[in-house]
Amino acid sequence: xxxxxxxxxxxxxxxxxxxxxxxxxxxxxxxxxxxxxxxxxxxxxxxxxxxxxxxxxxxxxxxxxxxxxxxxxxxxxxxxxxxxxxxxxxxxxxxxxxxxxxxxxxxxxxxxxxxxxxxxxxxxxxxxxxxxxxxxxxxxxxxxxxxxxxxxxxxxxxxxxxxxxxxxxxxxxxxxxxxxxxxxxxxxxxxxxxxxxxxxxxxxxxxxxxxxxxxxxxxxxxxxxxxxxxxxxxxxxxxxxxxxxxxxxxxxxxxxxxxxxxxxxxxxxxxxxxxxxx
Amino acid sequence: xxxxxxxxxxxxxxxxxxxxxxxxxxxxxxxxxxxxxxxxxxxxxxxxxxxxxxxxxxxxxxxxxxxxxxxxxxxxxxxxxxxxxxxxxxxxxxxxxxxxxxxxxxxxxxxxxxxxxxxxxxxxxxxxxxxxxxxxxxxxxxxxxxxxxxxxxxxxxxxxxxxxxxxxxxxxxxxxxxxxxxxxxxxxxxxxxxxxxxxxxxxxxxxxxxxxxxxxxxxxxxxxxxxxxxxxxxxxxxxxxxxxxxxxxxxxxxxxxxxxxxxxxxxxxxxxxxxxxx
DNA sequence: GGCGCCGATACCAGGTGGGTATCGTTGCAG
DNA sequence: CTGCAACGATACCCACCTGGTATCGGCGCC
Numbered sequence: 001x002x003x004x005x006x007x008x009x010x011x012x013x014x015x016x017x018x019x020x021x022x023x024x025x026x027x028x029x030x031x032x033x034x035x036x037x038x039x040x041x042x043x044x045x046x047x048x049x050x051x052x053x054x055x056x057x058x059x060x061x062x063x064x065x066x067x068x069x070x071x072x073x074x075x076x077x078x079x080x081x082x083x084x085x086x087x088x089x090x091x092x093x094x095x096x097x098x099x100x101x102x103x104x105x106x107x108x109x110x111x112x113x114x115x116x117x118x119x120x121x122x123x124x125x126x127x128x129x130x131x132x133x134x135x136x137x138x139x140x141x142x143x144x145x146x147x148x149x150x151x152x153x154x155x156x157x158x159x160x161x162x163x164x165x166x167x168x169x170x171x172x173x174x175x176x177x178x179x180x181x182x183x184x185x186x187x188x189x190x191x192x193x194x195x196x197x198x199x200x201x202x203x204x205x206x207x208x209x210x211x212x213x214x215x216x217x218x219x220x221x222x223x224x225x226x227x228x229x230x231x232x233x234x235x236x237x238x239x240x241x242x243x244x245x246x247x248x249x250x251x252x253x254x255x256x257x258x259x260x261x262x263x264x265x266x267x268x269x270x271x272x273x274x275x276x277x278x
Numbered sequence: 279x280x281x282x283x284x285x286x287x288x289x290x291x292x293x294x295x296x297x298x299x300x301x302x303x304x305x306x307x308x309x310x311x312x313x314x315x316x317x318x319x320x321x322x323x324x325x326x327x328x329x330x331x332x333x334x335x336x337x338x339x340x341x342x343x344x345x346x347x348x349x350x351x352x353x354x355x356x357x358x359x360x361x362x363x364x365x366x367x368x369x370x371x372x373x374x375x376x377x378x379x380x381x382x383x384x385x386x387x388x389x390x391x392x393x394x395x396x397x398x399x400x401x402x403x404x405x406x407x408x409x410x411x412x413x414x415x416x417x418x419x420x421x422x423x424x425x426x427x428x429x430x431x432x433x434x435x436x437x438x439x440x441x442x443x444x445x446x447x448x449x450x451x452x453x454x455x456x457x458x459x460x461x462x463x464x465x466x467x468x469x470x471x472x473x474x475x476x477x478x479x480x481x482x483x484x485x486x487x488x489x490x491x492x493x494x495x496x497x498x499x500x501x502x503x504x505x506x507x508x509x510x511x512x513x514x515x516x517x518x519x520x521x522x523x524x525x526x527x528x529x530x531x532x533x534x535x536x537x538x539x540x541x542x543x544x545x546x547x548x549x550x551x552x553x554x555x556x
Numbered sequence: 557g558g559c560g561c562c563g564a565t566a567c568c569a570g571g572t573g574g575g576t577a578t579c580g581t582t583g584c585a586g
Numbered sequence: 587c588t589g590c591a592a593c594g595a596t597a598c599c600c601a602c603c604t605g606g607t608a609t610c611g612g613c614g615c616c
Contacts, residue, residue, distance in 0.1 A: 047613040077337050080332070
């Protein structure tokens with residue numbers, strides 16, 4: 001029914017699928033199944049566009065009311081069940097401007113929910129998701145996603161952080177190969193290999209071990225090291241950022257354990273998705 | 279939600295499962311999942327019995343209203359979609375007294391539905407279900423059930439039909455082995471093998487080919503043959519029925535294609551189940 | 557007349573929802 | 587007090603369904 005309403009409101013299967021965070025074929029199939037159950041076409045498909053049939057119009061009204069009713073039931077029962085808690089994990093890099101907007105939006109939409117924030121170091125990009133320390137991780141891909149569901153909130157190009165007096169600092173674009181002789185910083189032992197490899201530009205490197213964004217900057221300033229970071233990061237005056245041309249962009253994502261039954265997760269993810277869309 | 283309401287009304291997982299036509303373990307699991315989603319226990323389980331928690335009481339009210347709403351939506355949309363048709367297949371043996379009661383009950387509950395009856399011969403116990411000739415088959419098990427969903431409506435002991443002047447006709451119980459030297463009637467080539475084997479008492483036999491109940495009786499009367507039939511069948515005065523002790527009973531069943539989207543099927547099956555319960 | 561948009565189709569994989577078999581607890585009866 | 591019956595929970599398995607990717611077909615539009 002939610003699928004049907006989405007298509008009826010967009011009058012376009014592709015856009016509706018995007019809105020529902022799924023792909024178009026299963027959506028087409030789902031609508032077709034609903035039509036089979038009802039025994040009547042709900043949409044008139046023409047290559048020029050999709051229109052509601054009379055039956056579809058009736059169902060749209062009914063479906064909206066019913067879904068509304070279902071949402072109200074959920075709210076009332078949740079209220080009866082008492083205050084609930086959701087724990088959000090964020091990477092040490094808590095400076096992301098989307099975050100504060102998100103927290104505010106979620107508190108507004110679900111005032112009774114107790115939000116807990118768990119700030120973790122860079123060695124675990126999942127912020128302790130697998131250990132059950134958090135319900136949702138707001139973090140950066142890539143990392144090992146087995147057992148997790150991941151939704152991308154934003155993508156950022158990645159650059160290299162250098163001292164302003166570095167010969168490369170005045171370039172307006174660099175390739176990974178031009179940095180091969182540099183020291184890179186390392187994450188601690190046991191760090192997610194996908195994550196480690198990404199921030200190392202694809203190969204193991206030599207360099208100091210770091211656990212937090214601050215340590216990374218320190219390493220660049222004092223240790224003759226160099227570091228990768230998403231563009232847009234605030235930097236002290238002594239450091240500069242040069243975009244990397246051949247580095248896949250970094251994605252800000254929300255992740256949660258696949259099949260987690262906590263109903264707050266779904267609503268939080270919805271809020272997060274819209275908050276990051278501005 | 280329907281599961282929850284059933285358990286809440288029965289206050290007993292086993293009985294609720296029976297009412298829902300499923301077994302108890304998946305029901306327990308489903309309720310537990312719902313509890314996990316809500317984040318609160320809905321039932322207080324004690325070995326002496328099951329009681330609703332306060333949250334459960336709230337949900338029971340809400341759920342009833344919501345399910346009610348959903349049913350109303352279905353009715354309204356079905357009405358908007360216009361008159362629908364359901365085709366019922368019955369075996370030539372249309373004399374079953376449950377049938378007329380069932381037809382009347384269904385016409386009463388869904389007056390706008392167009393019911394079509396398709397009377398088929400004994401060679402296809404599924405009445406053309408797989409070929410899509412009917413939506414539901416009211417027939418007798420056993421037969422090959424792959425791809426079909428089957429619900430038992432009643433079970434009948436099986437007896438052997440003999441001429442009254444047959445030496446065995448005065449016995450009040452027989453074993454299959456005592457009939458091994460008789461001619462049995464056969465169904466046409468291509469008949470479902472499970473079905474054929476059942477009515478042959480488990481082995482291939484010699485005898486005339488029949489396609490309808492009338493032909494079976496004719497065969498017994500004139501051909502020195504013998505036939506199996508569920509007890510309770512009306513017989514002409516020249517024929518007698520003797521119960522078979524070691525024959526598994528015959529089940530009157532409703533069958534439909536697994537996953538068939540026609541929404542009338544579900545309601546028809548419900549009606550059928552209650553109509554046969556008397 | 558070809559290209560592009562868009563919904564439909566074909567096919568594949570993993571999660572879910574059913575099933576059966578069995579267990580652990582508890583109340584009750586002998 | 588001990589054996590048993592009742593009942594919900596658990597373990598495990600299989601089939602279906604839902605969501606995914608790749609591709610097709612049909613119609614508008616340069």
